[in-house]
Amino acid sequence: MTTIRRFCCNDLLRFTSVNLDHLTETFNIPWKPNHGLHYGKEYRRQQLAKKLMNLLEDFSDKIDKGYFVDLFVRASNTPAIKMYEKLGYIIYRRVLRYYSGEEDGLDMRKALSRDVEKKSIIPLKRPVTPDELEYD
Amino acid sequence: MASKFGLAGGIPERRVRPIWDAIDSRQFKNALKLVTALLSKFPNSPYCLALKALILERMGKSEEALSLCLNAKEHLHKNDSVLMDDLTLSTLQIVFQRLDHLDMATNCYEYACGKFPSNLELMMGLFNCYVREYSFVKQQQTAIRMYKLVGEERFLLWAVCSIQLQVFCGNGGEKLLVLAEGLVKKHVVSHSLHEPEALMVYISILEQQAKYGDALDILSGKLGSLLLVEVDKLRIQGRLLARAGDYAAAANIFQKILELCPDDWECFLHYLGCLLEDDSNWCNRAITNPIYPSKFVECKISILTDEVFDSRMSNASEFVQKLQGNTGNNFARCPYLASIEIERRKCLHGKGDDDKLMEALIQYFVGFGHLACFTSDIEMFLEVFTPDKKAELLEKFKESSVSISAVPAKVLGQSITLFKIQELIGNMSKLPVVELEGSAVQMVEMYCKNLPLSKDLDSQESMHGEELLSLACNAFIQLFWRTRNVGYFVEAIMLLEFGLTIRRHVWQYKISLLHLYSHLGALSLAYEWFKSLDVKNILMETGSHHILPQMLVSPLWVDLNNLLKDYLKFMDDHLRESADLTFLAYRHRNYSKVIEFVQFKERLQHSNQYLVARVEGPILQLKQNADNIEEEEAVLESLKCGIHFVELSNEIGSKSLTFNEDLQSRPWWAPTSERNYLLGPYEGVSYCPRENSMTEREANVRSIIERKSLLPRMIYLSIQSSSTLLKENLEVNGSRSDPKIPSELKVLLERYAKMLGYSFADAIEVVLGVSNGLKSFEVFGSDLIDWISFSVFLNAWNLSSHEIGLANGDGGLSRAWHCVDSLLEKYVLGKVSSMETLITSPWVDLPILVQLVTEPLAWHGLVIQSCFRSSLPSGKKKKKTGFADQSCVSHIRDSVFSLCNTLEKVRKWLREQINRPEDENVETLLSSLQKKEHNEGTGQVFQIIETFTSSINDTELGDRISQSLKSWNHVDVARKIVTGKCTVLSEFLRICDSKSKLFQTLKQQIAQV
Known part of the structure; x- marks a missing residue:
């Protein structure tokens, strides 16, 4: 059964099967104004990821009026990187040791309609460290 | 504030910046040097003092840090001319918080706000302090003050959230919601609302008071436009209409x-x-x-x-x-x-109409039968069918699957679904053994045949058909349960290990293996697989149940200690930091999260597993140090002699507990940590459904905590009690020991007896009866360890009280000593002689033996050590006249001899198992897989794997899969199992050796008397 809704704290407790997947980053509390994209193995190959990403882009474009959508993915997670590329994302920069101080993360971006000249997605030439990332 | 003008806490920023840079780059020594230099210029600056305290705290010098903070606080209070800015206070706050003195930080802010009542920044700091303390009322009052000061919407909402917290998480009555509603209403009239979250809070307040009509009016009015996502608005509308009972309108909205x-x-x-x-x-x-x-x-x-x-x-x-x-x-x-x-x-x-329902299900199968979620999707609908109808449905699915698809991955998906439905409706347990074997064979053949489909997948992606091995494993475990033929069990292990050789990331296989190895007594391997699951953060709360219960009764103390330490660290860190998240939610105006975070923190705080770990951690320490009474006493001292644990035991009955473990990921044969079907006889389909017997679990956890948390105190009192024995004999006219000790120990013994279901007097009769052979060990039931511990503490108590019927002069004393020795000796002898010796046997009694040696036997060892020590009043020098009462000496001597003897029996058994030649063990394991008959019995699937891996088609399977298949070696797995089992035994032997050494030393000492 599928229902798309906001994530809440108690979901962390029923999220085990997704968290156990080795590619999922086990976050502690779903805070920070960002979103994660995780779904259980049982529900793969149904284009659910595509639907969720479209939703996110739509909100960011029309409601938040952002310039771009960006996401972080483990550098070793080739399947996800390929999927995001298919959805129009490009690798904007590499963040060194982003995941638990061990693995690099890739910052992938897709420009939204407001960024007419697509300036937000010109790839950086050098990798950055996590403390160079700008949070609000 | 001050820093905006280039001043930080009244000090030029250029002088402070290098210090912060050093702190940020963790160069604390350098930071300390810089701040000390700065302090010499500004010796009375609270900011400098706070900064130095912060650095010292980071360097682990908590006491110095605290004293500096107190010094800074004093300067703030005393000196009116001192600059009192948020930077100073927030720095102090950080240190006070890390030192667990939240109240002092609050105190500083309260003082500052009193002095500068119109300083918004300071007031926000104070609000933050109250958030950390979960003082909802004070939060509300502070927020209202800020609101009155600047009239901003966010402060009003902070106040409103604080009110909601009082209602949901505090003692506030629902009437408070009227106040909250009034506040918002008034603000809307004068200022309207500007944030979608503010509107959501407003609506939730109305909804909580069942004012659905009012909420609907607001939603459809001007404020409704704050919600930009149409469906979000519709969802709220639908919910409000339905709760108001206007079903027709609500149905329209949901449509x-x-x-x-x-x-x-x-x-x-x-x-x-x-x-x-x-x-x-x-x-x-x-x-x-x-x-x-x-x-x-x-x-x-x-x-x-x-x-x-x-x-x-x-x-x-x-x-x-x-x-x-x-x-x-x-x-x-x-x-x-x-x-x-x-x-x-x-x-x-x-x-x-059953047929129509069936028709709809078939239509769904045709469209979605290949999806992995199909079976769980339709599970609930099958409940309305009789077993016959379910079987009929399965047949219909099979018929319709024939012609649906030509895409191989889809065909495979459908076939898997058919197996899963068969399992779901209980068909598997009805199949005769031969057919069930046949099913497993089919599944594994299908898995191998379809491997080429995954040829081009990334090594991290799940492969097609992975579920088949899990299904086959389920079938094998059922076959093992039915026939008790361990070959099936080994075959299941081989199968999953094979699957993990092909792709090492399948967590479902890892969890199954973890449980299989646990059952087989190869706990070190189970722990290895657990570690490979990379359980961290919230998974520790939801996933530790897979391994923790087994580890608690195992001799793998180092691993157990890590497990408990990591888990407690996660929980304690979260409980400490969760208020920071709450404040962040306030600051980001994400008001719905404020309440959620507080509720979630409470949920974790009441976690049953958390309580168990908090008791088991110290008990592990007591077990680890029991061979040295001085070290044990140091541990007890750090535990405040166990007083708090007694309080926990008293309170546990009325505490609310939460159960956050995810039990869905457990295998069917062990649906909760308390249940393992494989330990009992096969009971067919009625036992297979996954159950979630919460009431049983809750009662079980409460009783474990209630009993276990008495242990530290009882151990402490027993040591005290036995230390008086020889002293009293020795110093006839000397001062008697504290009379409160035996009386407190008696109270605890009475409680312990009650928990075991008996009165104190009856419990004594029971232990005496079993020790002298009038009753069998069976009367102890599953509480064996607790009963024997009871006899140990009873003896310790009797040493100083000489009170009960046991104590008919020396006769009573001797009976109490004898009772403990005889219980330990008889039980161990019985177990050691009856335990199987084959490497393939699960040795289910081993954990009991481990517990016996590491708990009651260890506690009894402490009693003896205490008796011994009391005979040496000063220093380590043995006082020859110490043993005045020769009858006491003889009890202790008998007991030490008996313990040496008991331990020797265990060690002998352990050495025999450990020293068995490895190749012989490997041979035994593998022989259980040998095929005895054509197309029947164990070993068929094992054969399939062996044949498959011996003729690998590189082009068909691709490089990656071919390479991994080539690395498969079943002998390695067998050897790993043997080593894994021996590791557990060796650890147990190490514990026994250490105890044996202790008692041998005592034996020699007593022989010199």
């Missing part, structure tokens, strides 16, 4: 949502609920909040007349069909599931 989001299952259930005027969806929502909502939709039998019911259902059908037409080939399952649900509701209403 609109479904048109926009046709795959929203929850929305469809709301829609149907409203059509049938059933409020099950809307009541009790806030009260019950299980981790896993029931798979079965809550619904009532409709109160509608048949005519109305029929017409509404036909409307629903029509609408759902329209949705099906609209979605086309869009993977939306909901409209098809909806058709099934409609038919199921009709059945529940007594107007159903």
Whole structure:
């Protein structure tokens, strides 16, 4: 059964099967104004990821009026990187040791309609460290 | 404030910046040097003092840090001319918080706000302090003050959230909500609202007071435009209408949502609920909040007349069909599931038609039968069928699967679904052994045959057909349960290890293996697989149950210690830091999260597992140090002699507990940590369904905590009690020991007896009866360890009290000593002689032996050590006249001899197992897999794997899969199992050796008396 809704704290407790997947980053509390994209193995190959990403882009474009959508993915997670590329994302920069101080993360971006000249997605030439990332 | 003018806490920023840079780059020594230099210039600056305290705290010098903070606080209070800015106070706050003195930080802010009542920044700091202390009322008062000061919407909402917290998490009555409503209403009139979250809070306050009409008015008014996402607004509207009982309007709204989001299952259930005027969806929502909502939709039998019911259902059908037409080939399952649900509701209403329901299910199978979620999707609908109908449905699925698809991955998906349905409806347990074997063979053949489909997948992606090995493993475990033929068990292990050789990331295999190895007694291997799951953060709370219960009764103390330490660190860190998140939510105006975070923190705080770990951690320390009484006493001292644990034991009955473990990921044969079907006889299908017996679990956890948390105190009192024995004999006219000790120990013994289900006097009779052979060990039931511990503490108590019927002069004393020795000796001898010696046997009694040696025997060892030590009043020098009472000496001597003897028996058994040649063990394991007959018995699947890996087709399978297949070696796995089992035994032997050494030393000492 599928229902798309906001994530809440108690979901962390029923999220085990997704968290156990080795590619999922086990976050502690779903805070920070960002979103994660995780779904259980049982529900793969149904284009659910595509639907969720479209939703996110739509909100960011029309409601938040952002310039771009960006996401972080483990550098070793080739399947996800390929999927995001298919959805129009490009690798904007590499963040060194982003995941638990061990693995690099890739910052992938897709420009939204407001960024007419697509300036937000010109790839950086050098990798950055996590403390160079700008949070609000 | 000050820093904006280039001043930090009154000090030029250029002088402070290098210090912060050094702190940020963790160069604390350098930071300390810089701050000390700065302090010499500004010796009375609270900011400099706070900064130095912060650095010292980071360097681990907590006491110095605290004293500096107190010094800074004093300067703030005393000196009116001192600059009192937020930077100084927040720096102090950080240090006080890390030193667990939140109250002092609050105190500083309270003082500062009193002095500068119109300083908003300081007041926000004070609000933050109250958030950290969970003082909801003070939060509210502070927020109101800020609101009055600047009139900003956010401060009003901070106050309103604080009020809601009082109602949901504090002692505040619901009447407070009227106040909150009034506050918002007034603000709306004068300023309106500007944030969507503010509107959501407003609506929630009204909803909580059941003022649905008012909430709806607001939503449809001007403020409603704050919600920019149409469906979000519709969802709230639908919910409010339904809760107000306006089902027709609500159904319309849900229909609109479904048109926009046709795959929203929850929305469809709301829609149907409203059509049938059933409020099950809307009541009790806030009260019950299980981790896993029931798979079965809550619904009532409709109160509608048949005519109305029929017409509404036909409307629903029509609408759902329209949705099906609209979605086309869009993977939306909901409209098809909806058709099934409609038919199921009709059945529940007594107007159903099994054939129609079956038809809807087949239609769903045709569209989605290849998906991995198919079986769990339809599970709840099958409940309305009789077993015969279920079997008929399975046949129909099989028939319709033949012609559906030509895409190999889809064909495979459907075949897996058919196996899963067979398992779900209990068909597997009805199959004769030979056919069940045949099924497992088919599954594994199918897995191997379809490996080429995954040729081009990335090594991290799940492969096609992975579930087949899990299904085959389930079948094997059932075969093992039925036949007790351990070959099936070993075959299941081999199969999963094989699967992990091909792709090492399949967590389902790892969890199954973890449980299989645990059952087989190879706990070190189970722990290895657990570690490979990379359980961290919240997974520690939801996933530790897979390994923790077994580890608690194992000799793998180092691993157990790590497990407990990591888990407690995660929980304690979260409980400490969760208030920071709450404040962040306030600051980001994400008000709904404020309440959620506080509730979630409470949920974790009441976790049953957390309480168990908090008791088991110290008990592990006591076990680890029991061979040295001085070290044990140091541990006891750090535990405040166990007083707090007694309090916990007293309170546990009235404490609310939460159960956050995810039990769904457990294998069917061990659905909870308390249950393992494989330990009992095969009981067929009735035992297979996954159960979640919460009441049983809750009672079990309470009783474990209640008993275990008495242990530290009882150990402490026993040591004290026995140390008086020889002293009293020695110093006849000397001062007697504290009389409170035996009386307190007696109270605890009485409680302990009660927990075991007996009065104190009866419990004594029971232990004496078993020790002298009049009763059998069976009367102890599953509480054996507790009973023997009881006899140990009883003896210790009797040493100083000489009170009970045991103490008929020396006769009583000797009976108490003898009782302990005899219980330990008899039980161990019985177990050691009856335990199987084959490497393939699970040695299910081993954990009991481990517990016996590491708990009651260890506690008894402490009693003896205490007696001994009391005979040496000063220093380590043995005082020859110490043993005045020769009868006491003889009891101790007998006991030491008996313990040496008992331990020797265990060590001998352990050495025999450990020293068995490895190759012989490997041979035994593998021989269980040898095929005895053609197409029957164990070893068939094992053969398939061996044949498959001996003729690998590189081009068909691709490089990666071929390479991994080539690395498969079943002998390695067998050897790993043997080593794993021996590791556990060796650790146990090490513990026994250490105890044996202690008692041998005592034996020699006593021989010199």
